[in-house]
Amino acid sequence: VQLVESGGGLVQAGGSLRLSCAASGSIFKFNAMGWYRQAPGKERELVAASSSGGRTYYEDSLKGRFTISRDNAKNTLNLQMNNLKPEDTAMYYCAASESSIATMRAYPYESDFWGQGTQVTVSS
Numbered sequence: 001v002q003l004v005e006s007g008g009g010l011v012q013a014g015g016s017l018r019l020s021c022a023a024s025g026s027i028f029k030f031n032a033m034g035w036y037r038q039a040p041g042k043e044r045e046l047v048a049a050s051s052s053g054g055r056t057y058y059e060d061s062l063k064g065r066f067t068i069s070r071d072n073a074k075n076t077l078n079l080q081m082n083n084l085k086p087e088d089t090a091m092y093y094c095a096a097s098e099s100s101i102a103t104m105r106a107y108p109y110e111s112d113f114w115g116q117g118t119q120v121t122v123s124s
Contacts, residue, residue, distance in 0.1 A: 001025040001113050003094045008118030015084050015122070021077040021094030021115055028052065028072045030096040030112075034104050035068065035079045037090035037120075044108040047092070048079060049101045057101045084122045091117045 002024040011017055019035065027033060034049030034057070048068040049057040056068055067080040077094055095111035097104050104111060 001027070001096065003096060003113055003115035005092065005094045005115040005118040008092060008120045010121045010123065011084055013085055013122055013124050016080070016082045017084065017120060019079040019081065019092055019094075019118060019120075021079075023075040023077075023096070025075065026072075027070070027075050027077070027096060030098060032097045032099065032101045032104050033070060033077045034095055034097075034101070034111075035077070036093045036095055036108060037088075038093070039090040042090075044093070046105045046108055049104055050077065051101055055101065057105070081120070084120075086122045086124045088120060089122050090120060092120050093117045 004022050007019040035047045036044050038044040050068050050070040065083050069078045094115040096113040097111040
């Protein structure tokens with residue numbers, strides 16, 4: 001399965017972006033899919049994730065600003081990002097895992113499939 005992200009770009013603080021991840025095959029088999037981000041000099045962190053059973057996870061500081069949605073029929077994973085802040089600036093990666101959301105959180109470099117990343121830059 002190939003994952004292709006789109007939707008990144010440059011936005012002013014307070015603005016919104018919607019990231020999309022299109023999979024070349026069925027995502028139904030993936031127990032968990034999520035979005036990671038990595039800023040220069042920082043570790044990769046799980047921003048949000050969605051399980052095949054409908055559970056979602058958000059990094060605590062992002063709750064209320066980011067919304068993840070998964071469409072198994074269209075093989076897409078989206079991340080709506082509102083009220084963006086300069087500290088949200090990072091490369092954002094879509095990832096798919098046959099394991100759990102908890103595993104995605106614990107092992108941020110070991111998901112089964114990765115997209116190439118899309119840059120999000122928030123200016124102050």
